Amino acid sequence: xxxxxxxxxxxxxxxxxxxxxxxxxxxxxxxxxxxxxxxxxxxxxxxxxxxxxxxxxxxxxxxxxxxxxxxxxxxxxxxxxxxxxxxxxxxxxxxxxxxxxxxxxxxxxxxxxxxxxxxxxxxxxxxxxxxxxxxxxxxxxxxxxxxxxxxxxxxxxxxxxxxxxxxxxxxxxxxxxxxxxxxxxxxxxxxxxxxxxxxxxxxxxxxxxxxxxxxxxxxxxxxxxxxxxxxxxxxxxxxxxxxxxxxxxxxxxxxxxxxxxxxxxxxxxxxxxxxxxxxxxxxxxxxxxxxxxxxxxxxxxxxxxxxxxxxxxxxxxxxxxxxxxxxxxxxxxxxxxxxxxxxxxxxxxxxxxxxxxxxxxxxxxxxxxxxxxxxxxxxxxxxxxxxxxxxxxxxxxxxxxxxxxxxxxxxxxxxxxxxxxxxxxxxxxxxxxxxxxxxxxxxxxxxxxxxxxxxxxxxxxxxxxxxxxxxxxxxxxxxxxxxxxxxxxxxxxxxxxxxxxxxxxxxxxxxxxxxxxxxxxxxxxxxxxxxxxxxxxxxxxxxxxxxxxxxxxxxxxxxxxxxxxxxxxxxxxxxxxxxxxxxxxxxxxxxxxxxxxxxxxxxxxxxxxxxxxxxxxxxxxxxxxxxxxxxxxxxxxxxxxxxxxxxxxxxxxxxxxxxxxxxxxxxxxxxxxxxxxxxxxxxxxxxxxxxxxxxxxxxxxxxxxxxxxxxxxxxxxxxxxxxxxxxxxxxxxxxxxxxxxxxxxxxxxxxxxx
Numbered sequence: 116x117x118x119x120x121x122x123x124x125x126x127x128x129x130x131x132x133x134x135x136x137x138x139x140x141x142x143x144x145x146x147x148x149x150x151x152x153x154x155x156x157x158x159x160x161x162x163x164x165x166x167x168x169x170x171x172x173x174x175x176x177x178x179x180x181x182x183x184x185x186x187x188x189x190x191x192x193x194x195x196x197x198x199x200x201x202x203x204x205x206x207x208x209x210x211x212x213x214x215x216x217x218x219x220x221x222x223x224x225x226x227x228x229x230x231x232x233x234x235x236x237x238x239x240x241x242x243x244x245x246x247x248x249x250x251x252x253x254x255x256x257x258x259x260x261x262x263x264x265x266x267x268x269x270x271x272x273x274x275x276x277x278x279x280x281x282x283x284x285x286x287x288x289x290x291x292x293x294x295x296x297x298x299x300x301x302x303x304x305x306x307x308x309x310x311x312x313x314x315x316x317x318x319x320x321x322x323x324x325x326x327x328x329x330x331x332x333x334x335x336x337x338x339x340x341x342x343x344x345x346x347x348x349x350x351x352x353x354x355x356x357x358x359x360x361x362x363x364x365x366x367x368x369x370x371x372x373x374x375x376x377x378x379x380x381x382x383x384x385x386x387x388x389x390x391x392x393x394x395x396x397x398x399x400x401x402x403x404x405x406x407x408x409x410x411x412x413x414x415x416x417x418x419x420x421x422x423x424x425x426x427x428x429x430x431x432x433x434x435x436x437x438x439x440x441x442x443x444x445x446x447x448x449x450x451x452x453x454x455x456x457x458x459x460x461x462x463x464x465x466x467x468x469x470x471x472x473x474x475x476x477x478x479x480x481x482x483x484x485x486x487x488x489x490x491x492x493x494x495x496x497x498x499x500x501x502x503x504x505x506x507x508x509x510x511x512x513x514x515x516x517x518x519x520x521x522x523x524x525x526x527x528x529x530x531x532x533x534x535x536x537x538x539x540x541x542x543x544x545x546x547x548x549x550x551x552x553x554x555x556x557x558x559x560x561x562x563x564x565x566x567x568x569x570x571x572x573x574x575x576x577x578x579x580x581x582x583x584x585x586x587x588x589x590x591x592x593x594x595x596x597x598x599x600x601x602x603x604x605x606x607x608x609x610x611x612x613x614x615x616x617x618x619x620x621x622x623x624x625x626x627x628x629x630x631x632x633x634x635x636x637x638x639x640x641x642x643x644x645x646x647x648x649x650x651x652x653x654x655x656x657x658x659x660x661x662x663x664x665x666x667x668x669x670x671x672x673x674x675x676x677x678x679x680x681x682x683x684x685x686x687x688x689x690x691x692x693x694x695x696x697x698x699x700x701x702x703x704x705x706x707x708x709x710x711x712x713x714x715x716x717x718x719x720x721x722x723x724x725x726x727x728x729x730x731x732x733x734x735x736x737x738x739x740x741x742x743x744x745x746x747x748x749x750x751x752x753x754x755x756x757x758x759x760x761x762x763x764x765x766x767x768x769x770x771x772x773x774x775x776x777x778x779x780x781x782x783x784x785x786x787x788x789x790x791x792x793x794x795x796x797x798x799x800x801x802x803x804x805x806x807x808x809x810x811x812x813x814x815x816x817x818x819x820x821x822x823x824x825x826x827x828x829x830x831x832x833x834x835x836x837x838x839x840x841x842x843x844x845x846x847x848x849x850x851x852x853x854x855x856x857x858x859x860x861x862x863x864x865x866x867x868x869x
Contacts, residue, residue: 286581294635352406392841477548779840
């Protein structure tokens, strides 16, 4: 099958086990029988004592909670279901807004909820690129270092659920960075009912968004939907407007009673003015929502900093039972991403002293200097992935055998060249004789076969020994290399066995415990190639240990786990001072780090539709043989809230998020010019609160099936404190920061027609 795509982004394949438990209190056969028995009781027997509700009520409360914990798990797992997404998240929201209430998750979006990309996102202190991210079971990530531009991905309205596995998974968990956990996002399942849904959002920062979703219902061609959305906003930050369009099509066809064929495609395009943070002096002078300025004589002028992101993702999936004991799933996919942008040399710079453009000839001599001109660059980074995931599951009397392979090829192309933005953005040759700062082509190949046994040695127990082997090859071809400015061509091969073992035991019908040990692996990022000689660069490896337990009571749920991760050969980002350039980013081998922590998550059903939810985590990440903390790792995180939903229509939630203190940097340059590890730029803790309320109105005059007006207030108490470090200015080296986006109010409306 041929796929036509327009741009370039991400993806590969996997999806660490479909945990069937979701929000229900129990998933075994005896529980489902009990549930059926309760449903068929006379009404007078079903009546509950005031304030006390049965287990099915806990299951309903879990559906609308920020996260719920299944019983039969082998690693810490929290699942956000469709009820929470529809009740609490505005349709245009990006993935960082969807998962920010989950345990050990930290995200920072300074331009407002769902507007622009998350400038920071971490899981247990692992930064974007150090954990796995999947869509419908297929992993994806940027070619350079596996990071993700969150605003160019999937909006909330396209998703059915999000599952965060805070662990390396088992042998069958495929992906390039599974050791840091897996953020898994699942698209909506097409409805069996035919209909048309209109939805829209209007609110703060002149935000306008609207969409339409067509559901085919069940037809001879399957169950399909087409969902399209367009959003425009000025953004919270000054002069940081954004426009975004998103499209998704999905069709599920039942070819036979146990054979399903799925077609899925998404297309996303985003245009925005890109900010780079601001100094404390700039915030004090221009306001706490300062982003870009309106003065063409300065580099901070918004017109010099436009960006366009385009992405697509397509797959065909065939799932079938080949025999009574054997099932198969095959996903053939392609995805693409492109970031095309122009920017001034330092968009945070408000001083005209930072201006100036010098033209050189090929002999390295100055031709002309224009002291007041605006220096800048044009850049384009794009890649496309082609891949396949093939999974088999064989059932025997005592165990299930899972085996398969993930293969992915990613073609990457990126370049940038200097501009004089004051002279119609003409190229500016440097001493090399070329305006190009770098011109790189990159081909990455991943092959990852796996084998896992799910053994049931005694009642209520499952033991999961497994292994996968990661083979990663990077073919690097730079006409002009980024750091050295000379050509470079090299090929590096990396491979690693990744054994794992996990055990889960039902201690009681509604109480389980688990333990896990696994080895992780991550090939070095592209940045290590941007030197004169790559040499023998070792890949990053981890040993993950964790234990935990889950209990589901009559009207409450509690989960507790602890983890210890030994990270070897840690390749860390560092800020260094370069003569005639200023402060810039590079990567250094830190030797290693230790990640450890405790996570607690719980829910309590008060009754009458009310429930409480909360989680708390202590996350410690330090470099080995040092007290230096890994940057952008809050020492503690917590979420807490009160939720309500009534079957007759009304619902609301009040959710809070606490982020503990962390450090902006963990490295610096000493007087001798060497990189040393030392914490800088302490970011203090903060607390924010979100309020959501709405009402579902059903069957209006036979014209509309449902109408749902709702209101979402983010950052209810307007906390605009410093929330993260954003780097250093290239001229003057002043530190840059992000702030929390101020209070925002959004009115949403959804209407479904028969």
